[in-house]
Ligand SMILES: [Zn+2]
């Protein structure tokens with residue numbers, strides 16, 4: 001099993017998760033053209049993707065979901081809340097896409113060697129989820145766009161071989177930003193986004209020797225830097241004596257494939 005970040009941050013998100021000949025696209029937050037370009041950069045054709053999974057309905061996650069779904073005949077999986085919610089001027093996902101399939105939190109979808117289990121997260125969306133991907137004895141967990149760490153989130157991260165984890169903002173930078181107070185409160189609140197310290201704290205709680213890769217994600221462009229995010233979690237990993245490979249996903253470029261069957 002392997003995965004890659006196509007884009008990560010408040011201007012658009014997307015990941016590919018692949019096991020055997022099954023490829024899932026998770027979120028489609030950039031324009032259709034840019035999503036396709038980055039999928040190609042990752043060495044794949046969009047026409048070979050089997051399904052599109054949505055974490056929630058915010059536009060940085062489903063901007064081109066309808067377009068890609070129709071163009072490539074992709075079934076779109078999401079919770080009932082996500083599929084029913086109109087986003088801005090967009091039609092509800094249900095109407096905008098080729099075909100939708102409800103995938104409630106806690107249920108597992110198995111396609112070929114890949115099993116996919118969404119879990120509920122705390123965020124200001126209709127019914128937002130993270131995902132546990134499992135194949136070939138490996139587990140990759142995606143947890144982004146969450147305002148706080150619930151017991152369920154910590155449980156889902158436990159035992160993972162790789163984690164994609166939100167490390168959204170530096171609270172100090174957020175406090176001194178030009179953002180209005182209501183927005184600062186929204187971001188830092190229980191239904192907003194995890195700070196660098198929140199991410200590092202969660203890593204401290206769930207780290208185990210089998211956690212090989214940690215990809216920090218959904219960094220704020222205005223209220224964080226890749227270096228600050230990296231250093232906060234790096235310090236925690238060092239205290240734990242961990243050998244986990246720590247990386248930061250970017251907004252403007254794809255990452256490298258992380259292959260769990262290698263090494
Ligand atoms: Zn987002």
Ligand SMILES: [Zn+2]
Pocket residue numbers: 056058123125145
């Ligand atoms: Zn969101």
